[in-house]
Amino acid sequence: MPLCCTPCTLRLPKLQRYQHGYAALYGKKIGVDRSARICVEDSGSSSLILIRQFSKFFTKHCYSSILKLLNSIKMVEKNLGRPFDASLIKRINLNVPAINTRVRYIIEKANSITECNRVAWLIKAVTCIDLTTLGGDDTFASVERLTKKAVKPIVLPFEWEGSLSTAAVCVYPARVADVVQTLKNLNATGKVNVASVATGFPSGQYPLQTRMDEISLAVSNGATEIDIVINRTLALTHQWEKLYNEIKLMKQACGKAKMKTILATGELFDLKDVYRASIIAAMAGSDFIKTSTGKETVNATLPVGIVMCRAIRDYHNLTGYKVGFKPAGGIKTWGEALQWLVLIKEELSDVWLHNSLFRIGASSVLGDITSEINRSLDEVKEAKVPTLYEHENFDDSDK
Template structure:
């Protein structure tokens, strides 16, 4: 496990001189999407890798202790045991990376995982998710409550107004306070890229978030009209690369929102491998925020093992 990113003083000079070449970014994104993906057993191996990087998520208004419990059970056994056994992977401890819930459901998730003897992390969205438009005091309290209830990862949302109006110092100070409120819990900072306007703004917001001590930067809440896209991801991972070159600290990346197919998860893994290298292909530096992705991956693995696609009732619900 690499050392956590402690952050650094806000370097406004670095932030303000950023310019992103839009055409180059779009071209690179097309290359990655059009690249060849692994087939057969290699594809199955990559799909299992993707499973271990999923933050299995439920963020619905009708979440109850029972559907959170079901989510936790699915996270601890994401792929049917007999399928893993036929791939000789049943004893490799394959689970998702974490479960992600609203702050008021953290205690339920912690309780379910404890009962199942699982040390799986519980992540929680806080800070007035998804809009981030509640008062700072309330947002900080929300972080503290989630941590007190047992969340070891906090997905915070930035105040988009500050990023859109170029108030980088205020954004930095705010994220710094969230990082303090998180204590030992890892902080994933959601940029809500679909609402930031330009690639240059996305890059700047990424940089400021990392300077303020984010352990991860994340594309979206999943509630915007535009969520995780490959061009935006390229901008963010290049900011991660530049930050790592400058400071020596590795920051993780989490695309979220709209990632539903096994095929897409392979493209995301390829993007990470090509842009940041193999080290970023593990859950401590890469997460996929998803609720329905796992079902499709399990379907594809079922097909790989049996040669046919399952009927819906053959795979347990996530």
């Protein structure tokens, strides 16, 4: 997606080129990663290192257009939902061969990302991860280790101005207090979101009241995000209004906490039902829709991701509200993470490539991503980071 309608040249008279192609840009608490065409927010500093190996770093995008786009990211309006409307889920036409063709295109696009750009994409992926542990053997010690990894997920061979962490740590309700305490001990409260699964995870086959109580427990213990799971029986039997009402009640129970609605698509079987469940979850006020619990036989797949993103796009066109997307389960390699980033960019736009609207639910992919980043940067580990220059020194005029 072009960042401005009319191509223009961004001139940065004091920007210096270095042997290994690192560059820096002041931007009033925002940064732009042009090598991957991904927008990133810098929450803690007035600058952000923009990584790009080799030449041709700045291309035909004007700074003012990028600034406008990033400001729109910061002001994402909360999804307020809308009344139940059965007409939105009655007539659904899905072209499965076209979806499969689109999947092949996305995979080819991800595979074509050059090595010099791959590092930027993978660092973006790190900032979108919900680092997850949902084991029956979780303890304070194991949750503490995971939280420390989330706060400092990777040691880069160059200085990264601002906050580089995963988006959240995701645990069971009983372990939320462990995450909160660890963040407090690290003086990192607010740096990483505290997410909790709830509502009878992973099956959703519990009385509504106990599912609601789980949300209340997690929120009272300090969770800032709740990953609820739907009762798949309601979707499989097409009780859509009842499903809408349940999700809406859960949203109310979340209060100020963000709500991610897990559809468990591997148990819905029909892509049309995946679309319907996505629209229902959005109508009920979900902040995110999420593919899977990670406990199903089939977890996140690209065809399902395309269908869910089309539902998000249709809902946005109808209401103006942006709903986030979270693939989860089975994402184990850096290559798979790249495919999901490309899918979001192609199906929704650059605006969704920010952890306020995109997450990756995973427990093991972080290690593979960091290994690939370090491998790619082996040749530049001794490179110096350039001096940063004030934003006011940049010439943003378009001539």
